[in-house]
Amino acid sequence: MAEVKNNKRRSFLQLSTISLGAVGTAAFIWPFLKSMNPAEDTLALGSTEVNIADIEEGQGITVKWRGKPVFIRKRTQQEITEAKTVNLEDLKDPAIDDDRVKKDEWLVLVGICTHLGCVPLGQKITDMKGEYNGWYCPCHGSHYDSSGRIRKGPAPTNLAVPPYKFINDTTIKIG
Amino acid sequence: MSGPAEPKKYKNPVLNWIEFRLPIISYFEREYGDYPMPKNCNYFWSFGALATIILVVMIVSGIFLAMNYTPHTDMAFDSVERIMRDVNYGWLLRYIHSNGAAFFFIVIYIHILRGMYYGSYKYPRELNWILGVFIYLLMMATSFLGYTLPWGQMSYWGATVITNLFSAIPIIGEGLKTWLLGDYTVGNATLNRFFALHYVLPFVIFGVVALHVAAVHVHGSNNPAGIDIKSKGDTVTFFPYMLFKDALAVCAFGVLISAVIFFGPNLMAEVDNYIPADPLVTPAHIVPNWYLAPFYAILRAVPDKLGGVLLMFGAIAILFFLPWLDRSKVRSCNYRPMYKWFMMLFFVNFFILGYVGLKPAEGLYLLIARLGLIYYFGFFLIITPFINWIEKPKTLPASISDIYLGMNK
Numbered sequence: 001m002a003e004v005k006n007n008k009r010r011s012f013l014q015l016s017t018i019s020l021g022a023v024g025t026a027a028f029i030w031p032f033l034k035s036m037n038p039a040e041d042t043l044a045l046g047s048t049e050v051n052i053a054d055i056e057e058g059q060g061i062t063v064k065w066r067g068k069p070v071f072i073r074k075r076t077q078q079e080i081t082e083a084k085t086v087n088l089e090d091l092k093d094p095a096i097d098d099d100r101v102k103k104d105e106w107l108v109l110v111g112i113c114t115h116l117g118c119v120p121l122g123q124k125i126t127d128m129k130g131e132y133n134g135w136y137c138p139c140h141g142s143h144y145d146s147s148g149r150i151r152k153g154p155a156p157t158n159l160a161v162p163p164y165k166f167i168n169d170t171t172i173k174i175g
Numbered sequence: 176m177s178g179p180a181e182p183k184k185y186k187n188p189v190l191n192w193i194e195f196r197l198p199i200i201s202y203f204e205r206e207y208g209d210y211p212m213p214k215n216c217n218y219f220w221s222f223g224a225l226a227t228i229i230l231v232v233m234i235v236s237g238i239f240l241a242m243n244y245t246p247h248t249d250m251a252f253d254s255v256e257r258i259m260r261d262v263n264y265g266w267l268l269r270y271i272h273s274n275g276a277a278f279f280f281i282v283i284y285i286h287i288l289r290g291m292y293y294g295s296y297k298y299p300r301e302l303n304w305i306l307g308v309f310i311y312l313l314m315m316a317t318s319f320l321g322y323t324l325p326w327g328q329m330s331y332w333g334a335t336v337i338t339n340l341f342s343a344i345p346i347i348g349e350g351l352k353t354w355l356l357g358d359y360t361v362g363n364a365t366l367n368r369f370f371a372l373h374y375v376l377p378f379v380i381f382g383v384v385a386l387h388v389a390a391v392h393v394h395g396s397n398n399p400a401g402i403d404i405k406s407k408g409d410t411v412t413f414f415p416y417m418l419f420k421d422a423l424a425v426c427a428f429g430v431l432i433s434a435v436i437f438f439g440p441n442l443m444a445e446v447d448n449y450i451p452a453d454p455l456v457t458p459a460h461i462v463p464n465w466y467l468a469p470f471y472a473i474l475r476a477v478p479d480k481l482g483g484v485l486l487m488f489g490a491i492a493i494l495f496f497l498p499w500l501d502r503s504k505v506r507s508c509n510y511r512p513m514y515k516w517f518m519m520l521f522f523v524n525f526f527i528l529g530y531v532g533l534k535p536a537e538g539l540y541l542l543i544a545r546l547g548l549i550y551y552f553g554f555f556l557i558i559t560p561f562i563n564w565i566e567k568p569k570t571l572p573a574s575i576s577d578i579y580l581g582m583n584k
Contacts, residue, residue, distance in 0.1 A: 031264035032239050039243070040261040 047175030049167065052106070060123045062111060065174045069111035069119050070162055071135075072172065075146060080104050082133065083147035093157045097147045100161050108172065109148040110162050113137040115155035120144060135159070206392055211410035212417045213398035215575050219289040220396060220417075221424035222282050227384060228425060229279045234377050236272040237321075240265075244324065246370035248363045251326035252451040270440040276318050277443045278432050280466035283311060291497070292518055294506030295397040301498035303390040306383055308494045313380045315467060315491075320373040322464060326366065327448030332461045334361045334369070340474075343484040360454060400578060401506025402571055409575035460535055468532030469525050473551070475536040476544035486548065493555050500559045505568040513566040517558050524550045 048065045052072060055061055060073035075083070083097040101107055113120050115137065121127040122135035122144075130136030130143035132151045137144075142153030149158040164174045181195045194200045212220075243262050245254040258265035287307070290296055296304035323334040338355055342348040357364030395404060404410055411417070435442060443465060447458045463471045470487050477483035493500075508515040528547040534540040572578045 031267050032235065034263045035239050035265060035268055036242065037263050039257065039263060039265070041257060042261075 047173055050172045050174065051170060052172055053170035057105070062123050063174070065110075065162060070174055071107070071109045071111040071123060071148075071159075073107045073109075073123075075105050075107055079133065079146035083145065086145065086147075086149075090151075092150050095147075095149060095158055100147050100149075100158075102164075102166065106172075107146070107148060108161060108164050108174070110160040111135075112159070113139065113142055113155055114150065114157045114159065115140055115142055115153070120159075206413075207418070208412065208414045210392065210413040211404065211407070212396055212413055213400075213404060213409060213575055214411045214416075215398050215400060215578060216396060216417070217399055218420070218424055219285065219293075220398075221421045222286040222289060223388075223391075224421040225282045225424060225428055226279065226286055227388075229275055229282060230377065230381060230384065233272065233275050233279060234381070236268050236275065237374070237377065239268050240272055241374060244370075246324070246367050248326065248366055248452070251324060251366060255325045266440075267436070270436045273444060274432060274436050274440060276321065277464070277466065278428075278435075279314065280318070282428075283314065284466075287311065288522055290397075291521075292508045292515075293397055293399055294401050294501070294503075294508070296498045297501065297506050298498070299394050300391065300397065303387060304498055305495055306387040306390060308491075310380055310383050310387060311494075312491060313376055313383065317373060317376040317380065318464065318466070320369045320376070323361075323366065323369045324373060325448060326452045328450045328452055328456075328458050329445045329448040329461065331361060331452035331454065332457055333463060334365065336461065337463075338365075340484045340487075343481045345481070397506060398575060399507060399509060400572060400575060401510065402575065405574040406576070462533050465529060465533060468530070469528035470532070472528040472532030472544045473548050475532070476541065476548045486552075490551060493552070497555070497559070500555055502560055503563040503566070503568070505571065510569040510571055511566060512569065514558070514562050517554060517562070520550070521554045524554075 046066060048063060048070075050061075050063050050072060052061075052074070055072065055074045057074050058076045058079075060071055062069050062071055064070070080097075086097075088094045088096065111119050111123070116139060118137050118139035120135035120137040120142070122129045128136045128138075130152075132143050132145035134146045134148060134151075135144040136142070137153065137155065140154050142155035143151045144155075144159055145151050147158075148161070150156070162174050164172050167173050181191060183191055184194060185191050185200065190200050240258065243254065243258050243265060245251055255269070258269055260266075262268075290304065290307065319333070319337060323330045338352055338361065341355060342352045344351060353359060355365075356362065357368060445462065447461075450458075462468070470490055473490050474483045474487040477486055503511065503514070505511055508518050524547050527543060528551065531540045531544045531547065536544070
């Protein structure tokens with residue numbers, strides 16, 4: 001090794017060999033990791049259409065979308081007023097109700113508590129609805145209001161609003 | 176902190192810390208750094224490294240396939256099709272795995288034939304050879320189990336035929352077969368246990384490979400001249416010489432296997448296996464994977480159920496005894512003018528047996544299979560033990576370095 005004169009050339013070769021090897025290894029690993037993502041057929045199930053014609057005011061239904069519960073509630077006038085008039089400074093994760101609904105009476109939410117993933121109570125008439133007349137998570141006591149916003153308890157953010165649109169007056173497409 | 180000062184072998188303190196508690200750093204230095212390799216080893220000595228790398232690739236691709244595979248008779252075929260169509264890069268994983276299996280056998284066959292030609296199985300490497308034959312046996316079992324999993328027609332009928340081999344055993348045969356299948360025919364219980372075993376056996380293979388490598392490192396690698404290392408001048412260190420030679424072999428092999436995976440992924444596959452398994456219809460001709468075909472040819476060449484099964488298993492079992500069947504002290508066929516040609520003929524014969532094993536067992540093919548069968552056993556039982564009565568080996572060079580001195584004259 002003492003005889004090696006052109007050290008620059010040697011280190012260039014070393015560096016380029018190592019880089020090429022690293023790129024090759026990464027290219028080899030990529031398909032393996034990618035295969036663990038949802039497959040095409042799973043993605044094809046990414047949207048659900050729901051008929052909402054039979055839902056009465058004040059009633060909520062739960063549908064499954066991408067394996068998760070989605071709450072659809074037809075809110076009463078009182079619930080809408082409560083949701084609209086709340087003082088934003090009282091909210092842990094401030095958001096106005098108008099940004100969370102497309103039509104005032106229809107509230108669509110992903111029914112998963114943002115704390116640790118339990119499904120909050122409040123869909124059935126007999127359920128506890130928490131102190132803010134929305135939902136109450138039995139796992140660690142998070143209270144959500146009638147816009148699905150976190151008001152009290154350990155959850156960090158509001159219940160998520162999934163992407164959805166009204167296909168017509170009686171059908172919602174989620175996803 | 177008050178203990179005696181730890182030895183400082185390396186500049187890096189982390190390495191020293193590990194080395195003092197588990198001397199794994201010096202182990203790798205000794206076995207894969209300074210390890211002396213005969214300097215005349217040719218590229219045939221790279222196939223052990225190639226085989227190890229394929230084994231790892233097979234285990235990794237297999238684990239990712241298993242994440243998407245369902246071992247149930249109603250769902251297995253569809254889950255494989257889902258891997259091919261819907262899972263991201265699923266087609267690539269499956270083609271790597273299926274062609275990887277074929278290339279694993281190509282590499283292993285070259286590795287075995289190299290060991291036979293250069294006499295690597297002889298003293299003091301007999302146990303190494305036996306471990307190798309075990310690996311080969313485990314590989315055959317694993318590939319057979321894996322071939323059942325896609326639950327196509329070839330999977331189903333291949334499994335049926337192979338498990339029926341056990342029914343040839345007198346008295347306990349039928350009971351043994353039912354016990355293996357967990358059912359009266361190949362069924363859901365069979366598929367479940369085949370999947371479980373197919374998943375675990377590669378790890379067993381990995382363990383035996385570790386022993387195989389450890390064993391060859393005890394006395395060092397054989398070489399094309401088949402003579403012992405006499406001095407340090409006969410060797411080069413594993414790093415960097417052999418490591419880079421193996422790396423180059425891996426690159427060349429990578430190009431070859433990629434060409435097949437991307438441009439001819441079904442070259443070595445049977446079309447019938449894309450038809451879902453049907454227990455009521457046997458395909459017109461049912462063939463094993465090509466890499467098991469020589470033994471299948473032997474099975475069919477014998478016109479007796481039990482006899483065929485015995486000779487087929489005997490053809491594999493006889494490999495275990497090769498180190499004791501060969502009485503010659505000379506290892507390498509390069510210095511055995513007669514045995515060399517019988518050895519070449521053995522390779523060709525094995526290839527021909529494989530070819531006729533994939534053809535219908537009738538007429539000329541059957542005759543060729545029978546001749547091949549006779550030579551296969553004749554080679555091991557007559558030629559190998561007794562040829563040194565008449566063969567005069569060439570003079571061996573005094574040392575490995577002497578080979579090169581002679582060339583410069």
